[in-house]
Each structure stands twice: as structure tokens, then as C-alpha cells.
Amino acid sequence: MNETAKRRVSPTISQVASAANVARSTVSRAFSNPDMLKQETVDRIMAVARDIGYVPNHTARALSTGRYANIALIAPDVANPFFPPLIRAAQQKADSADFCVFLGNSNEDPRQEDKLLDRFVGQVEGVILVSSRLSDERIRSNAARLPLVLVNRDVKGIARVLIDSSIGVEEAVRHLAALGHRRITYLAGPRQSWSNRQRQATVKRLSKELDLMFFTLQPRTPTLVGEPGLLDDIIASQSTAVIAFDDLMAQGLIALAGQRGIAVPHALSVIGCDDVLGAVTYPALSTVSNRSAEAGTIAITLLFERLKAGPTADVRYVLDTHFVLRNTTAEAILL
Amino acid sequence: MNETAKRRVSPTISQVASAANVARSTVSRAFSNPDMLKQETVDRIMAVARDIGYVPNHTARALSTGRYANIALIAPDVANPFFPPLIRAAQQKADSADFCVFLGNSNEDPRQEDKLLDRFVGQVEGVILVSSRLSDERIRSNAARLPLVLVNRDVKGIARVLIDSSIGVEEAVRHLAALGHRRITYLAGPRQSWSNRQRQATVKRLSKELDLMFFTLQPRTPTLVGEPGLLDDIIASQSTAVIAFDDLMAQGLIALAGQRGIAVPHALSVIGCDDVLGAVTYPALSTVSNRSAEAGTIAITLLFERLKAGPTADVRYVLDTHFVLRNTTAEAILL
DNA sequence: CTGTTAGCGCATTCAC
DNA sequence: GTGAATGCGCTAACAG
Numbered sequence: 001m002n003e004t005a006k007r008r009v010s011p012t013i014s015q016v017a018s019a020a021n022v023a024r025s026t027v028s029r030a031f032s033n034p035d036m037l038k039q040e041t042v043d044r045i046m047a048v049a050r051d052i053g054y055v056p057n058h059t060a061r062a063l064s065t066g067r068y069a070n071i072a073l074i075a076p077d078v079a080n081p082f083f084p085p086l087i088r089a090a091q092q093k094a095d096s097a098d099f100c101v102f103l104g105n106s107n108e109d110p111r112q113e114d115k116l117l118d119r120f121v122g123q124v125e126g127v128i129l130v131s132s133r134l135s136d137e138r139i140r141s142n143a144a145r146l147p148l149v150l151v152n153r154d155v156k157g158i159a160r161v162l163i164d165s166s167i168g169v170e171e172a173v174r175h176l177a178a179l180g181h182r183r184i185t186y187l188a189g190p191r192q193s194w195s196n197r198q199r200q201a202t203v204k205r206l207s208k209e210l211d212l213m214f215f216t217l218q219p220r221t222p223t224l225v226g227e228p229g230l231l232d233d234i235i236a237s238q239s240t241a242v243i244a245f246d247d248l249m250a251q252g253l254i255a256l257a258g259q260r261g262i263a264v265p266h267a268l269s270v271i272g273c274d275d276v277l278g279a280v281t282y283p284a285l286s287t288v289s290n291r292s293a294e295a296g297t298i299a300i301t302l303l304f305e306r307l308k309a310g311p312t313a314d315v316r317y318v319l320d321t322h323f324v325l326r327n328t329t330a331e332a333i334l335l
Numbered sequence: 336m337n338e339t340a341k342r343r344v345s346p347t348i349s350q351v352a353s354a355a356n357v358a359r360s361t362v363s364r365a366f367s368n369p370d371m372l373k374q375e376t377v378d379r380i381m382a383v384a385r386d387i388g389y390v391p392n393h394t395a396r397a398l399s400t401g402r403y404a405n406i407a408l409i410a411p412d413v414a415n416p417f418f419p420p421l422i423r424a425a426q427q428k429a430d431s432a433d434f435c436v437f438l439g440n441s442n443e444d445p446r447q448e449d450k451l452l453d454r455f456v457g458q459v460e461g462v463i464l465v466s467s468r469l470s471d472e473r474i475r476s477n478a479a480r481l482p483l484v485l486v487n488r489d490v491k492g493i494a495r496v497l498i499d500s501s502i503g504v505e506e507a508v509r510h511l512a513a514l515g516h517r518r519i520t521y522l523a524g525p526r527q528s529w530s531n532r533q534r535q536a537t538v539k540r541l542s543k544e545l546d547l548m549f550f551t552l553q554p555r556t557p558t559l560v561g562e563p564g565l566l567d568d569i570i571a572s573q574s575t576a577v578i579a580f581d582d583l584m585a586q587g588l589i590a591l592a593g594q595r596g597i598a599v600p601h602a603l604s605v606i607g608c609d610d611v612l613g614a615v616t617y618p619a620l621s622t623v624s625n626r627s628a629e630a631g632t633i634a635i636t637l638l639f640e641r642l643k644a645g646p647t648a649d650v651r652y653v654l655d656t657h658f659v660l661r662n663t664t665a666e667a668i669l670l
Numbered sequence: 671c672t673g674t675t676a677g678c679g680c681a682t683t684c685a686c
Numbered sequence: 687g688t689g690a691a692t693g694c695g696c697t698a699a700c701a702g
Contacts, residue, residue: 010456010457010480012679013680014679022688022689023688023690024679024680024681024690025680025681025682025688025689025690025691026688026689028680029681029687031680032680032681036687037688038687038688041687041688055453055456055457056679056680057457057678057679057680058454058456058457059394059397059398059403059678059679059680060398060457060678060679060680060681061679061680061681062394063394063395063678063679063680063681063693063694064680064681064682064693065681065682065694066694068394073438078419078422078423078426079419079422079423080419081416081419084418084419087414087438088412088413088414091413091438091439092440092442095440095451098454100454101437101438102435102436102437102438103408103422103426103436103438104435105423105426105427105430118390119433119435120435121345121390121393122345122390122391122392122394122395122695123394123405123435145345145388223613223615224615225613225614225615248615251615251616251617252615254616254617255615255617257617258617258618259617264617278558278560279560279590280558280560280586280587280590281586281589281590281616282589282590282593282594282599283593347694347695347696348695348696349696357672357673358672358673358674359673359695359696359697360672360673360697360698361671361672362696363695363696364671364697367696367697372672373671373672376671376672391695391696392694392696394694394695395695395696395697396695396696397678398679398680398694398695399677399678399695399698400678400696400697401678457679
């Protein structure tokens with residue numbers, strides 16, 4: 001027993017019991033099964049409990065019941081604006097079921113992700129892995145010891161909710177083609193990202209279908225800060241339109257262009273993804289809707305169902321997206 | 336005992352013990368005090384443990400030691416871009432001390448905040464309350480039963496780290512005055528926010544000092560989406576410059592202005608706060624630096640010190656800020 | 671160095 | 687309806 005830990009002891013069930021002249025089990029029932037007790041007894045116990053400031057010890061309860069009423073949520077980068085709405089929604093939903101949520105930040109590192117998972121075992125009932133950077137194998141292995149729900153990661157046999165940007169991106173490319181753009185560049189995101197691969201593949205496929213020239217650029221930084229050279233690459237490709245992996249990159253590109261006197265959208269059309277900026281930028285960014293909050297809610301729902309009913313049929317929940325037209329695209333000016 | 340919970344039983348210390356032909360306490364030591372054991376014994380136990388997939392049960396350990404190795408972090412709105420960097424920093428710092436973090440979203444609601452606190456008791460060793468909406472009294476009361484560190488909330492006697500925007504805001508006002516602005520508007524944030532009150536007071540004080548006309552506007556929404564009327568109010572006040580509670584409001588205002596053909600910065604100067612947009616917008620937003628990540632790190636450090644050493648002298652850690660000049664301010668055009 | 675014993679705070683049989 | 691006893695998985699004295 002550690003001294004600093006013992007200093008601030010919160011009252012236990014026993015203290016309430018003796019103060020109320022009942023057995024410990026009775027106090028326990030007053031909190032978890034009040035119906036088993038006479039109303040009068042419950043009232044008396046509750047009064048005493050409030051008096052001495054008793055709050056049931058969640059940890060002790062968990063040990064005894066095996067139900068932790070906690071879940072964990074792990075994301076590659078909590079500060080990336082894509083995740084907070086999802087985290088928030090998950091937190092709210094968990095909260096309403098009286099669950100607490102552990103937050104993990106894998107820092108884009110698979111080993112860190114594994115380590116976090118290890119630490120959460122025996123403390124949570126299930127885990128939500130958002131945009132996991134783990135290998136399929138590691139994901140399966142973890143899913144074997146813990147109920148797991150994936151977001152934006154498609155592994156057969158593991159419950160997953162996918163935000164399908166392909167429809168939105170497809171619409172975006174068609175929109176550009178309709179405006180007369182013949183050469184477009186895709187500004188790529190993290191390589192391990194399922195979403196990035198999906199978006200890139202979609203732009204490529206549609207370009208082929210619509211007979212457009214297609215280029216890819218792989219920036220080093222997620223916001224393009226300090227990468228003015230990228231603009232030269234875009235110009236060199238003679239692209240008149242750019243679709244970026246996410247809104248941050250799109251906005252970064254617009255800022256770079258602005259510094260160089262290249263006006264968006266008239267000289268260059270730019271489309272983002274994820275709609276994290278809303279309409280608050282000027283010019284308002286055309287983008288692909290994201291629905292990440294919904295994804296969070298659904299992921300939790302799936303996890304809870306899984307906890308109640310045990311392993312079920314293979315679940316693959318797909319949320320589709322659409323193109324959001326705002327003001328960063330214009331007719332192509334052929335060079 | 337709940338059936339679904341028992342279905343997926345992870346191996347316990349006893350199973351490792353019998354498989355390795357040692358006492359349970361020896362296995363325990365192998366994990367928490369390997370130095371007490373012969374290297375050979377440790378190796379053998381570890382091998383067995385890995386074999387049968389044993390992972391120490393955090394909850395049971397916590398119950399026995401009274402040390403939970405968990406902390407909680409509660410914020411009004413996890414999705415507000417001000418918080419994620421702070422949350423991320425706190426998470427990282429906690430992680431490096433092998434602590435997990437519980438995330439709470441109070442949804443700007445004091446009662447929800449209290450409720451979360453209740454649920455965290457007996458599960459965490461301490462709490463970080465960011466931009467708490469609780470009354471001083473409730474904060475004190477909670478601090479009496481749990482080590483507590485405040486961020487951006489100034490309650491005497493409770494450890495707190497404050498991001499002092501007054502210096503930055505002061506610089507911002509001086510900057511505007513130097514550009515010839517004589518009438519400025521402060522776009523207010525949440526009323527219960529300590530930061531908002533501080534910023535507003537600073538703008539007011541400096542305006543007086545520099546002999547400027549000062550106005551306040553209280554928007555209904557945090558991003559100004561759907562509040563075009565605000566622009567009319569600003570125009571009516573004949574303000575030539577606006578300082579907003581945060582970058583989101585500032586950017587929202589710029590977007591509104593853009594729609595109405597009012598060019599920023601030439602027709603209207605705008606300054607934000609918190610620097611959450613970086614330089615990725617165009618025109619790049621002039622703002623007041625925020626240091627929220629540092630605040631997160633320091634808050635955790637303070638909490639850990641408190642956990643180790645017990646209550647100490649009154650700690651009030653102040654992080655000052657400065658004005659970040661970018662491209663949304665220009666010389667005043669007197670109307 | 672390692673085994674034995676006794677709880678941590680609570681939920682849950684089984685009696686009464 | 688309520689009390690007494692047992693155990694959840696682990697750590698921490700105390701022995702040896």
C-alpha cells in the first residue's frame with residue numbers, strides 16, 4: 001500500500017453500512033438493485049451515503065463483475081481536425097450508456113498503437129480503432145482478445161464503419177471535368193491511410209474514365225506549410241485543378257497560391273476532403289462531406305451491440321459522401 | 336457474474352504461476368519488481384506469460400495498490416480546435432509516464448461536468464479540468480476529494496495553468512492603433528469563459544488607454560455561420576477593425592465580409608485569437624499565439640507532482656502570449 | 671530470492 | 687427483505 005494513495009481515502013461501502021446499521025451487501029443493493037430492497041431502506045442508505053460523500057468505486061465493481069463500463073478509442077492524431085468530431089460523438093454516445101472512454105493517440109505509429117491496446121486490456125470492454133495504422137494481421141490478433149470496431153479501415157471479419165469518399169470524390173472529378181479541366185493533380189495524404197488510398201484510386205479511375213490527365217504529388221507535411229515547391233510541381237504538370245487528400249492540404253495550397261499571386265479559383269481550382277473547415281474560410285472551400293461524427297456514433301453502437309450479443313455476422317457499415325460545391329472551383333483556363 | 340463478460344476470459348496470474356511452477360506473488364514480482372527475482376526466474380515466467388497470452392489486469396492491480404495510473408481530462412467541447420492540441424499533449428505526456436487518460440466532454444454544461452467527475456472518482460488518480468464551466472464553489476468541492484489541476488480557470492488555492500492572452504491582445508490593440516484605427520469591436524465568446532472575459536477586459540482597458548472607441552458584440556454561434564447581421568452591426572459602429580474571441584470567429588467574419596464584397600484587410604482589419612488556423616488560410620490570419628499544447632503538458636506535470644508530493648503551495652502557472660502578425664490587418668481607412 | 675497469507679471494495683450466491 | 691460468506695486478480699507484508 002502506497003502512502004500517498006492512502007491519504008485521500010474515499011468512503012467505502014462498509015462505512016455506509018455501519019453508519020446506516022445494515023450489512024454491506026444491502027448498501028451494494030441499494031446502488032445496483034434498489035428494487036430488491038424496501039423503499040425505506042434505500043432512502044435511508046442513500047441519505048447516509050450522500051452525507052458521508054460515498055460514491056461507488058467503479059474499479060472494485062469492475063473487478064467483481066467483470067464489466068468495466070469503459071471503452072477505448074485510439075486514433076493516429078487526436079489533434080487532426082478530422083478526428084475530434086468523431087471522438088466527441090463517440091464520447092457522447094458512450095456517456096449516455098454510462099460508459100467512460102479512454103483516449104489513445106498512436107501518433108501514427110503502429111507499435112504505439114499495439115502498446116496502447118495492451119494497456120487497455122483488462123480495463124475496457126472494447127476498443128474503437130480509428131484509421132488504424134496496424135497491419136491486418138495485428139488487427140486480427142488484437143480483435144481475438146478484445147471486441148474491436150474499426151473506423152476507416154477495411155478488414156474482413158472485423159466490424160467496421162467506412163466513410164466512403166469515393167462517391168464524393170467521383171462527383172468532384174466529374175464537376176471539374178464539366179468545368180473543362182483536362183489535367184488534375186491529386187495531393188496525397190498518409191500512405192498507410194485507407195482513406196488516402198481510396199481517394200487516390202478514385203481520382204485515378206475517374207480521370208481515366210473521363211479521359212483526363214492525372215498526376216499525384218506526395219507532400220511531406222500534412223498542411224503544406226513550408227513546401228512552396230509543390231506549387232511549382234503543380235504548375236509544371238500544367239494541372240488546372242487539384243484535389244487534396246483533406247481540407248487542410250487544400251487550404252494550405254490555397255494559401256501558397258495566394259502568396260504567389262495565383263488566384264483561386266480563377267487561375268487554379270482546388271477541392272478538399274472531409275469538410276472540416278465548414279464554410280468559414282474565404283473563398284469557402286469546395287470539398288467532400290465527411291460524416292465523421294456519424295461514424296463515431298455508429299462505431300460505438302456497433303461495439304455495444306457486440307458487447308451485448310457477442311460476435312455476430314460480419315458487419316461492414318458504409319457511409320457515403322457527396323461533393324460539397326462552394327467557391328474554390330471555376331472554369332478551366334487553358335494555358 | 337455476467338455471462339458475456341466471462342466468455343472472453345484473459346489468463347490470470349494464477350495460470351501463469353502454476354504453468355511456471357512458482358507462487359502467484361512471484362509472477363506478480365516478475366512484472367512489477369523484476370529486480371527482486373533471479374534473472375532466470377523472470378525469464379522463465381515471462382516466457383510462459385507470453386505463451387499463454389497473459390497481460391496484467393490493470394483494474395485488479397489498481398484495486399490492490401490504490402494507484403490507478405489513470406487520469407481524466409474534461410473539456411467543454413473536445414471538437415473545438417482549441418482543445419485537441421492540448422488533449423494530445425496531455426495524452427502524450429501521460430502516456431510517457433504509463434498513465435492512461437479518460438476523456439470527458441462536458442458539452443459546456445456544468446452539471447455534465449459534475450456528473451463526469453463523479454464517475455471518474457475511484458477510477459483515476461487526478462483530473463485536469465480545461466476551461467471549466469463549474470462554479471468556484473463546485474470546483475473547490477471537487478478538488479477536496481480528488482487532485483485537480485485547472486487550465487484557463489483561475490481559482491485561488493487550486494493548481495492552475497493559465498494562458499494569459501492579455502499581453503498578446505494588448506499588442507494586437509496597439510498594433511491596430513498604430514495603423515490608425517480609432518474604433519474597434521470585440522467579438523465576444525462564451526460568457527462563462529475565463530479567457531473570453533480576460534480578452535474582453537484587455538481590449539476595453541487598452542482602448543481606454545489609447546483613447547479608442549470600443550464596442551462589444553455577442554454572436555450567438557461560435558463560427559458566425561448564419562449571422563450576417565453581425566456585419567451590419569460592425570458597420571453601424573463604424574469600426575474599422577475587429578478583434579475576435581478566437582480564430583474561428585475571426586475567419587467566419589472574414590468569410591461573411593468576403594460574401595459582401597468587403598475586402599479584408601483593406602476595408603476591415605481582423606484579428607483572431609488562439610492561432611488554431613496556423614498560416615493555412617488566405618489571407619493568413621493575424622492572431623494571438625496560444626500555447627495550448629504547452630498548457631496541456633504543464634497541467635499533467637503539475638498533476639503528477641501533486642500526486643507524488645501531495646498538496647503543495649498554491650500553484651499558478653501563467654503562460655504569456657504574443658501577437659502574431661500575418662496579413663489580415665492594414666491601415667485604417669477613415670470613413 | 672521465493673512462498674504464504676491477508677486484504678483492496680464490491681457483487682453475489684446462499685441462507686434466514 | 688436482508689445478513690453472512692466467498693471470490694474477482696492482484697500486491698504487499700511477513701516469513702523463511
